[in-house]
Amino acid sequence: MGPHYTTIHDEETTWTVQYAIIPRFSQAPLLDNLDPKEKDTMEVTQVLLSAQAIDSTVRKHAEDTLKQFQEQNLPGYLLSLSGELASEEKPVESRKLAGLILKNALDAKEQHRKYELVQRWLSLDVAVKSQIKACLLQTLSSPVPDARSTASQVIAKVAGIELPQKQWPELIGSLLSNIHQVPPHVKQATLETLGYLCEEVVPEVVEQDHVNKILTAVVQGMNANEGNNEVRLSATRALYNALSFAQANFSNDMERDYIMRVVCEATLSPEVKIRQAAFECLVSIGSTYYEKLAPYIQDIFNITSKAVKEDEEPVALQAIEFWSSICDEEIDILEEYGGEFTADSDVPCYYFIKQALPALVPMLLETLLKQEEDQDQDEGAWNLAMAGGTCLGLVARTVGDDIVPLVMPFIEENITKPDWRQREAATYAFGSILEGPSPDKLTPIVNVALNFMLTALTNDPSSHVKDTTAWTLGRIFEFLHGSTVETPIITPANCQQIITVLLQSMKDVPNVAEKACGALYFLAQGYEDLGSSSALTPYFQEIVQSLLNVTHREDAGESRLRTAAYETLNEVVRCSTEETARLVLELVQVIMAELHKTLEAQNLSSDEREKQNELQGLLCGCLQVIIQKLGASDTTKYAFMHYGDQIMNLFIRVFACRSATVHEEAMLAIGAFAYATGPNFAKYMPDFYKYLEMGLQNFEEYQVCAVTVGVVGDICRALEDKILPYCDGIMTQLLKDLSSNQLHRSVKPPIFSSFGDIALAIGENFEKYLMYAMPMLQSAAELSAHTSGADDEMIEYTNLLRNGILEAYSGIFQGFKNSPKTQLLIPYAPHILQFLDSIYMEKDMDDVVMKTAIGVLGDLADTLGSNAGSLIQQSLSSKDFLNECLSSDDHLIKESAEWARLAISRAISV
């Protein structure tokens, strides 16, 4: 939806344009002299139409007027918009925009804003809300399709706010009564509304009786004897969203049979959109109700295989997706089995893929021949051949060795054919099955194929074939080359040829060159753990030079070639050995010179600046990898430190050329640099500090904020107490971050950990922050102590949060140890021990939290000593929890526990 000329966007698809700060309207407000009734009837329509005018001044003026109306009289504003939407006398354009603005007034992408809007709606006068809701429901009967559809979405948004609050209880009843109305368009709009409603609210807030009635209405609407295609399509799409409500119904054989029959029938509808929507339902059923599929799988195979062979592409793609998602399910289940069947697994594997294999594989192989000419250049391409090959790869991961004999004949038959499509399809099939089957099965085949592949990459006339060949080589190196593989496929005899061919291919067209870089990436990775000597050493210089040449290609911006070249360079450096340390040092100067060059560029267009920014990211990323590599050994570290001042100067300049934000990659690089530099990093702090602060203030790009928080830890460990002068500023920012509800929650656990880093670095000087940090830690601890009813994702986050809190406590206790100010911590001890006890009793902490938690017990005992002796003895943690940790199989937990035991025994024996 959305008219052509408007800057008011659908909140769900774009950022908040509507809330951008618009300068105050200077002339007398247009609407002030009119009474509200008149405003509704005359002005709003005109303003809404003007807001879609081609002339941007008119548009701007109208937007300002709307904004003002909203600020001056929100209830009146919302009422007039709902009235506009409901009125059959108004033009469709103004009705649609009125609906869109209403929808944006109820929901926003950004969590914080969304929360505000929900609160704002809930606090509106009940009478106003009733009137708006009545207008919305009335609009569902409108003869104008756009008005109905817009109203459906707004109703769902209101339901999303009100149903969890147990408000608007009559909504579902009144919608369902619409279903029995005669005009098909009302039925269609109602089904669409039910679909949006199921998307908007969580199943828990709808009672089972209502769920049953919704499903009945939806499934009836899908039925083949429903004569109206619009009704049937809306019903099918509604079912897609309603499936997550149907847990109980899918457990009932009769109800499930009925739903499955209706869905399968809909896949045979003469209307392509209905067939597509029905296959989408099947895909969703495949992953939501995998364990209920067995009785239907044969029928589903027949339906999908017919669709893949005969139907239009959008339908065929959904049919392939069904099998891909079944693979996803079985891969997950088999992974949980860990290769062995355990009776207590949640969901058993039904081996649908294994059973379907003899028919499934030929069906997928056939799709591989349906490539599009230019798919390798088109970033957004997705077609039958791509989907089929992807599914084949998933099948290989699901069944392993069994797939090999089914695919080999296809490869052998097609790989030498004159038609590029056949050669490409054969190569793609080969590349797709390299992950899953055992090396024993694949190595003999690869040994034969490798030479053929290298020749094809050099000589094949088709760049499609070369692209896929280079990708396949990358897969060979990724899965069959490395220290864990018993029979090496790369030998001194073929290594040189492989490298020569790959380096040559890096001069090919961008998409082929990019794949060649990717292959080299995995080739290098395979030598990662081989100790002091690498087979790549003799070629190191040549490889690095070739990659640098790629980065300088004029067309390196295409097919993300430049990025691939730098990524490969990074991997080559990571996997290099001492033998080439000198060359890596030389590379430092090259990359620094490149970075310097980007900083000298003047007067760039915004497009050029964006590219420059991206290039700086790649170069800082590369420097980061190099710093980490050279910093890991003292010999190379000291040699590298000659460039310390220059490098730091460059990073500071990278920061300076952005006005508001710091560069994540440069920040990561500085973390590695600070770690390598140690106490001498102090001299860079005066210049660097403001960017550190800026990074900590970056709520919007939370990754930058998170990375900066990590760097605070690096700097603490590097500077030790020399960080003290900067701590006031850093702590202020960190505390602000924690209090912000704008900041992404994933940044909060590392912020707590960094409290620990700071305390460990500055010791008892942390005293002045205790009164701020401790209450925050305490309230976060209370929140994270209990997880009842949380889902896996929430439990995982809670454990991250607990770990952060515990690391903070650890650092604080250790920092205060042997200080006369230790007694300042005594008042906090009871709460901390209680926190440890309650997470122990909750029984859902992971190993990391367990290790940190038992460590905190030790730290507390160690620092507070006899002052906390009796408290410790009373705690559950010092007995059951400690004993459990002492007998843990995890040696890190055991080590922490041993230490805690020692510290406790000292504390209580004095």
Add this chain to the structure above:
Amino acid sequence: MATHELRRPFKRPAISDQQRRREISLQRQAQNRRDAQHQARCLASTILTLQPAQYEPAEPDLQLQSETELIPELEIESQEHRRDLRDIDDVRQASRLKGVEARQWFAKQLMLPEWMIDVPERLNTDWYVFARPAGKRCFVVSSNGTTISRLRNGSMLHRFPSALPSGARTSKSSHSGQSYCILDCIFHEPDQTYYVIDMVCWAGMSLYECTTEFRFFWLNSKLVETGACDAPSSYHKFRFSTVPIYNCDQEGLNAAYTGPVPYVKDGLLFCNKHAHYQSGNTPLILVWKDENCSQYVIDTDSKGQVPNKQQVVLELLFDGKLATSDDPPVIFGCLNEDFIQEV
């Protein structure tokens, strides 16, 4: 309700290198944090036990035991401490200390002289003398391929590669964790040299229990062998040097007092040949200063001229004694309690 996106990654690695860089950084940071915490904890026990016998009983109201039980226990503990101080494991741990713990440990470990206010008995047979270099007194610790110097307050002065055993990551150096050194040094700014005035541990061997005579012998024979006294190079950032040590006969005293040395002198140090290395002030090391052998014997103004009056800052100690702020302090006198009350 639009159709649902079903595009899957095509011919791309599942993880981007950028994500990989982030993850590797996070792993490194987590590891560093674990190391830092581990170090802090290991030190816990060591610091407590390595403190020389200044054991203060905990405050009575916090005591769980009765007085009678307490006394024998304390004695046992003190003995343990004394044994621990010599315990090679503890010293080896100390050589690996980091951060706050290292500062706290090293701040307590240097052997400090008293002023020479009379002539000790058997000076000419039982004592050594040498001209003390002017500069920063510090402990130099080499271990695990790096060398760190720490000042008297425990804070770090330099971190650098050196030719000391385990002092740098070079192919020839041994990487054994056993091989570490702790040297008592003075860092002499003008020639950027560490003058080694005592040797506490050498190549993993503790010299705490050895006599000064042996330590000096070992120092003079071992230090040069390593190349630590060579000119600085990329794997050896600062030169080390021994100081000429003399017996306290007339010739030796004269040589130490007037003989030329490559460094600025700051008094004479007298060391008893039979003393063990011991933390804190000891009467077995004595310092002598006068205007001939130290530039710091009297105050000068910024132009180097001696002012009319010498100022002295006196510190009132808890027992009523007045001491100078010299290093070591000189007790000037004692105030009676009534006077302290009045002040």
